[in-house]
Amino acid sequence: MGTDTSDASAGEAQTEDVPADEASAEDMPADEAPSRAELAARVDELEDALAEADDGGKKMSIIATKGTLDMAYPPLILASTAAAFGYEVTVFHTFWGLEILHEERSKDLKLSSVGNPNMPVPNAVAALPGMDRVTTKMMEKKIADNDTATIEELLETSLDMGVEFQACQMTIDLMGYDEDDFYDGVTTGVGAATALQDMAEADIQLLV
Amino acid sequence: MSAEFDIAETLDVKGASCPMPVVKTKSAIDGLAAGEVLEVLATDPGSMSDIDGWADGTEGVELVDQTEGDDVYTHYVRKTE
Structure with missing residues (x-):
């Protein structure tokens, strides 16, 4: 030009x-x-x-910042679905979003019982010790009963479909995690500039 | 319903919910040759809209037909290229 x-x-x-x-x-x-x-x-x-x-194909860039059981789902569902549509997908996990990529911790994500008015218990009760465990168990049971995919299944499926999962290096250091703590295939050693570059090139950008 | 096409493969995703019907359909289609039709059996009511939308927005596939039976939604997707 x-x-x-x-x-x-x-x-x-x-x-x-x-x-x-x-x-x-x-x-x-x-x-x-x-x-x-x-x-x-x-x-x-x-x-x-x-x-x-x-550059040919369509691209999607997601920034995953949350690590609660409920908030771990949207980025993974959208990533795997976009991959099915033929998108080249990158999910950049930062702060609590890192928990989703942590092989051990991802199997034990919790649902917060407070701060969500849709919970069946009032906040005053929800704040009692052990209530997060109760609401998490309730949610896990619903997920199992409804045959909803687990976080691990969604992650493995997405990896198989070529989704690139990136673990923010600054947060890895902040949390004291080791690169080996994450699922095989997760990219480490990346920062905000990489995420920004992905977002600039993407057709869809989401912060979850 | 009598199909006017040969079914190359059947994918059973009964019980699975979003996003699995679409994701597994995509994986199964990848294994077919151009021109072949995949039959997808699902119980997720959302699969009617989702597989339609996926086929519409994805290159190389075409939704041939969708039928609603007794709690089972059947989709026929052709790989076009």
Whole structure:
């Protein structure tokens, strides 16, 4: 595109010296008109540039920041579904979102019983010791009864489908985790700049 | 219903809920050859809209038919390329 602009301005500069109609006549004598082969080459060149700029497929970028049992689902459901649609998907896990990628901790995600008015218990009761355990067990039972996929299943499925899961290096260090704590296939050693680059290139960007 | 196409493979996702019917359909379609039709048996009512939407938004697949039986939703998806 930059080349086109400079060509156009060069053309304009020329017309300052030569009257416009003469210039066009001189610029384009019949025998110097671009040949069919030249035009075909130019079309190929532009198509290549377009393909390069477009980079082919659709992309989705998700930032996963939550590690409660309920909030672990949306990024994984959307990631696996987008992969089924043919999207190239990246999920960047930061802060509590890291728990989802932690092989051991992901199997023990908790549901908070407070702060959610849809819970069957009032907050004053929900805040009692052990209530998170109760509500988590209730949710786990519902998940099992309803044949809803577990977090582990969704994660393994997404990995199989080529979803890239990234674990924020700063949060790994902050939480004192080790790279080996995460599922096989999880990318470590990445930061906000990587996430930003993914978001800039993506067709869909989500913060969960 | 008498299908006017040959079914190359049947995928049973009865019991599975979102997003698994779509995700498993995609994986099964990957294993087929162009032109072949996959039959998907699901109990998830959401699969009617989801598999339709997935087939519409995904290149290389086409929804041939969807039927609703006794609690089972059957989808026929053709791999086009």
